[in-house]
Amino acid sequence: MIDVRIVEVVMVSSFLNSLVAALALLGIIRVNKKPNVMISTHSGMEEQSIGAELHLLVCLHNVIDVPCSINLIESCRGHGTFSLSVNTMHLIEYNERTAAQLLYRRDITHMLVGGEWKQISDAFEAYRSKVAFSMRHSTTISFFFNMYEDICGRAKEVDASMIVLPYHMLYRADGKMQVRNLAIRKLNQRVISHAPCPVGIIINRGLGGTTLRSAAHMSHNRNVLGLFFGGPSDREAVTLGGRLAEHPNISFTLVNFLFTRPNNRPEQARPRVSSNTARVRKSQQKSTPKLNSFAENEKALDQMFLDSFRGKHEKNRRVFYEERIVKTKQNLVATLQALDAECTLFIVGQGQSLAAAGLMMSTECPELGPVGDLLAHSYSSITSSVLVVIQSSSHKSFPHES
Template sequence: MDEDICHVVEDTRVSLIIIPFHKQITVDGGMETAIPTLRTINQNVLANAPCSIGILVDRGLTGSTRLAVNQVGHHIAVLFIDGPDDREALAYAWRMSEHPGIKLTVVRFLPGFHGQEEEDRDKEYEKEMDAEIISEIRARASGDASVIYKEKFVNNGQETVGVIRSMETIYDLVIVGRGAGQTSLLTAGLTDWSECPEMGGIGDLLASKDFVATCSVLVVQQYVGAEVFGEAGTPDSPSRQLHDRPFDLVRRTSPQGITQP
C-alpha cells in the first residue's frame, strides 16, 4: 500500500500528504493500536514518498464539525526548535491560519543560559533559514490578532517537556516537525525511550498515552529532493513555496482560506 501512495504522489504532484497515525484514541482518553500494519506503511512512506509528509494523531479534530467562513473555532500551536522539518511545520500552519476561523500560536524554544551549544558551521545555513521564517512570523504577529508568537527559554530536554506539558489542554491541534537527523540539547533524552521513533522525539511524546491531552497532533517531515524530478516532478514543499513567494499569505482572499496564486 505504501507503494500505491508513493505512485499517487508522483502522478498528482502533490507537495504534502497527511497519513493517519497507527493508533487511535480510546474512550478513556488513552491510545491503542487500531491497524498494526499501518505503522509499517507509515514508516515506508516516510522513507520513500517524494513529497512532504504529515502524520496525524486524531483526538477528535476530524469530527463532523466544519468551520463556517467567519467562525473562530480552532486554536493551533506550532512548537518550533530548529531545522527543516520545523520550518515545514510552521509553513503549513501558516497556510492553515489563512482561514479566519483559525487562531495560530507559534512557540519557539530557545537555549537558556545553560543550554547554549558550541558553534557549528554546518548549522549556520539552517540557523539563517530559521531566523528568516521566524522574522516573518514575528512581523505578522505584531499586526494580526489571530497570530501569537512566544519564546520559551529552556536548558535541556526535561525543561522542554515541562513547557510542553503545560500546554496539554490549551490547543486543538499541535503541529511539530519530526526533526529527523537533528540534534539539540533542547531535545536531549527525548528519543531514549521513544515508543514510536518515526514520530520524532516531541511527536512521540505528544502521541504517547502518558501525555494527558485532548489536542490532536500533526508531525511533519519536509521533503528536500524535489529538484530531481525536474518540471515533471512534485511541487516544492510548503516552506519552499513560502520562500519563493515571500510571506504575503496574510491576506485571506478565498472562502476556503487559501490564497490564490
C-alpha cells in the same frame, strides 16, 4: 455415494481457481497505477509564497478517519482568495476477503470493495458539494507492504504539497492510545522514506468529532499551536500553521523554544536581523571553514525563516508569536502539558535541534521525532490532536520489519 476425496479435490481446485483469478484481476487493476517509486522531491511548502496553491493528498483507512480528514481539509481552506486543491485516497488492504469480493464483481468500473467504501465516498461527495475548491476522491487496493507505491505515485501525479496519513494508533475514551494495526505504522514509514513531498502524520484525539456530521462545518474558533525547535521539518510545520491561520475561525501561535546554555543564555535568543543580513552571515559561514557546518547553516536558515514568517504575517491578527525557555527534559514536558490546555491542534516537526541541545529523548516511534513521539503517546497526558510534519529530505529510511 460421493467419494470424500473427490469432494476435497473439487474444493481445493475451486479455492485455487478463485485465488488465481483474483490475483490476475488485481494485476490488471494495478497496470494503470504508476507504481514506480519517485526519486525527485517537492520543494516543500516553505519555498512557496502565501498565495500559492496548496495541494493536499489526504489518505484514510476507514470511516473513523473521515471526520478528522474533512476537518483538517476545512482548516486549510482559508479565505476566499486562498488556493487549495485536495485529493482524498481511501486505502484498502488486499486480502482474502477483498480478493473474494473483487472476483465476483462483474462490472470492473464498480469493483471497489469494503463495507465502508460507500459511506466514505458519500461523505466526501457531500462535503465537496459545499466547497468551492477542487476536490477528488479515489480508492486504492493493495497489499500493505507495497501500498506506499500507490500513495507516492499519486502524490507525484497531483504534485502534492503534503501527504497526510492517519496514525497507527487510535485515541480511546479513557485517554489512552490503542494500536489499530501495526502494518499501518510500517506503511507510514515506507511512505516517509519514498515520498516526493513532506508527509504529515495526524494523531487524532477528536479533531472533527466522532461522527460524519460533526465534521461538515467548523463553527467555533480553534487554537492551533506550531512548536518550533529548529530544522527543516519544523520550518515546514510552521509554514503549514501560517496557512491554517488564513481561515477566519483559526488562530495560530508560533511557539519558539529557546534552549539555555551553561552560561544561562538562550541558545537562539538573539536580536532579529533582516533577511539581507542573514544572507550575508550565511555567505560568511560558507567562506569560513570553521563555521561551515550543517548545524550552523541550519541555525542561519532557522533565523531567516522566523524573520520571514513574522514579516509575512505581521498584519494577520490571528497569528501570534511566543518564546519559551527550555532547560531540562522535565521542563519541556511540563511546558507542552501547559500549552495543551489552550490548544486544539499541535503542529510540530521532528525537532532535530533537540539532539544538539542535549534534550534528545528516547522514542518509540523515531519517524515522529522526539517531540512528536512525546505528544502522540498516552504517558504525556496530552489531549489535543497532533499533526507531525516530516520534511521529505530529513528522513530517508527507518528500521522496520520486512
